[in-house]
Amino acid sequence: MTLDDVARYDADRVTERDGHAVVVGASMAGLLAGRVLADAFESVTVLDRDPLPDERVARRGVPQANHVHALLEPGRVMLEDLFPGYGDDLLAEGGVIMDASKKLDLYQQGDFLAESPHELPFYCASRPLFELLVRRRMRERDDVTLRGECHVTGYRSDGEASTVTGVTLVDAADEKDALAADLVVDATGRTSRTPTWLERNGYPTPETEDVGVDLAYSTVAVERPADDDRGYLVVPSPPTTRGGTAVPVEDERWIVTVFGRHGDHPPTDPEGFREFAASLPTAEIRELLDEHEWDGEEIHQYPFPASKRRYYEDLDRFPDGLLVTGDAVASFNPIYGQGMSVAALDALQLHHALANGRSDLQSRFFDRVADTVNVVWRMTVGADFEYAETEGEKPPGTDLLNRYLSWVVDAAHTDGHVSEAFTRVLRLETTPISLMRPSVVGRVAGAKVREYV
Ligand SMILES: Cc1cc2nc3c(=O)[nH]c(=O)nc-3n(C[C@H](O)[C@H](O)[C@H](O)COP(=O)(O)OP(=O)(O)OC[C@H]3O[C@@H](n4cnc5c(N)ncnc54)[C@H](O)[C@@H]3O)c2cc1C
Structure with missing residues (x-):
């Protein structure tokens, strides 16, 4: 699913609010998940092992922050929906809206x-600015606590590890501590330790695919x-x-x-x-x-x-009280600029999952995330498999799709309508299926025919 296929954020849909949620990781996925959780939990704590200052910093835990970060349409729309006026904040800090x-x-x-x-x-800004503006909005909320310099070392659980009940951590003073939670969300990025915790506690681990x-x-x-x-x-x-x-x-x-x-x-x-x-x-x-x-x-x-995908939705056993989001589920070849926007779509899916109550939250959330990630993964990996050197499993039908997409791009060089349709797919507004609409196919075919006459 891309932006057009998911209902927009609507705070009124979440009617029950109780308990405490802990998010591990205060990067984009963690902050956005934290904001959505604040509609359904009385309090939310977002933890990160890095300091979280009120300034633009390329934190140690996000070394990619020194590099270009394109914010695609789901990211832009979700930031505006969750933090109305986000674009004005961006402009006020010197960012660019083009x-x-x-x-x-x-x-x-x-x-x-x-x-x-x-x-x-x-919206154009450095990655540290995108993140700082979200951090500031989160800090303004009474129901959210951001805690930097908290290194989460594991999950707390009940006797049989059937439910995650909080996290263990080492705090800023280098002291061991623990925090109880009704829900823990792992947003620690591609080096997430959740698979290791699952294995140690007798759970199956998600199949992992690298490309x-x-x-x-x-x-x-x-x-x-x-x-x-x-x-x-x-x-x-x-x-x-x-x-x-x-x-x-x-x-x-x-x-x-x-x-x-x-x-x-x-x-x-x-x-x-x-x-x-x-x-x-x-x-x-x-x-x-x-x-x-x-x-x-x-x-x-x-x-x-390599791009990395963890198939949490396929697990037949998973503890209650734990979710995983963002790069910890899927980390994509960054040249397509999708990571922050997929994190935003994950947050949107979390919002809709919470709106339908807490029971069976894990499997409903992971299924929703898979609906988003599958489309983006196919697009990214499909494009990567245009190169024979790409390593991994090529999804069926990739060569055929790539051939059609290369015709689309050829037509997009001269036809603004095709260019727009293609760009909206790249921006994760619509799925590649939208390029099969008769209006697009007709223009693409017309351009192909003109090549030969
Ligand atoms: C080179 C590069 C370029 C990119 N360009 C783009 C782009 O143009 N557009 C785009 O949308 N995306 C881009 N991305 C992807 C984007 O950076 C991520 O998708 C985005 O940051 C969301 O990731 P995340 O929040 O899930 O994890 P991360 O950003 O990796 O953050 C994980 C957080 O968890 C914290 N953490 C980890 N372990 C612990 C622990 N044990 N205890 C406490 N805290 C912990 C870390 O300090 C960190 O803050 C790029 C990525 C790379 C590598």
Whole structure:
């Protein structure tokens, strides 16, 4: 499921409110889950092992925060629904709201996509700013406590471990402590220890699927004239392994990230970085780097070996009182920019699951999350399998779908309607099935025929 297939957040749907919920991990998935839980629990505590200051920081626990973070439509919509006025907060802090149909130059498969006929709102900020603004809104609530420097070491449970009843932790003073909870949500990201806890307590562990892409990101920030709010994205198409993006953010900067897959990793020295950018098929990113001052010479790098999916929905036994969300369930190849938005869709699914009561919450939640994750996983992994070097299990029908999508992209180079339909799929507004609508198929087929006459 994508944004259009799930009912929007509606606080009035959750009518019962009692108990205490604990969320482990105060990154995007944990904060968004925490906000939704505050409708159904009298109090919510969100814990993180990092300090959680009232400033923009690329925390140790979120090392990817130095790199470009695109906020797709489900993320934007959920942030506005959960924290009305979030976009105003973003603008007040120097973030940028652009119309991506006009301001984002997206290059894929040999050309730029045509301008879409309709506006495509796109919030642009550094990842630390996106997170800080959510943290601030959460801190304003009386029913939510954010606790940094709390390293959660395990779950507390009843005698038979049939119900999770809280967490054990080491606090800021290095003291062991415990916190009781009626529900614990694991939002600790891809290194989640829930599978280990399950195994130790006699539960089956979720099947885990990895799809290897051997990717790495390198990132710098460069100065940006205040009136220039354009963004750029170069998506690699086989056999090319390199791509890049530049996104306008606060402090009158662009964050410029270049990336290479299947071992073609970008360097971390300035000259090497420039050369890598210059090897992209379009000139814009190289020009930004040549024509604007760099914000220091430090180049951050982040290796991303593989997308990872844990199939919690298939488990036939799972303790009560525990849920898992965000990257801990599925962590996607970041070049598609989906992680925060899937975390937002998980929170939306949690909201709907809670609206239907607490009984059998786990299986209803995991089934709902699977509805979202399956669509996104198929899109991501499907696109990754355009490369023969991608490692893992190729979903059936991928080659056929990829062939059709390559026709869609060809048509999108000149046809704004196809470009918009395709972009709305990339933005997780609609599923790829929407590209099979007769209106789109007709335009794609027409473009194909024109190629041959
Ligand atoms: C290089 C890169 C680029 C990306 N680009 C994008 C993008 O453009 N757009 C996008 O939407 N997504 C992007 N993502 C994905 C995005 O960063 C994540 O999907 C998003 O942060 C949600 O993840 P999460 O909250 O589930 O986990 P994480 O962000 O990994 O956070 C986990 C949190 O749990 C805390 N934690 C872990 N263990 C413990 C413990 N034992 N006790 C207490 N706290 C703990 C950590 O400190 C951390 O705060 C990118 C990822 C990478 C790697």
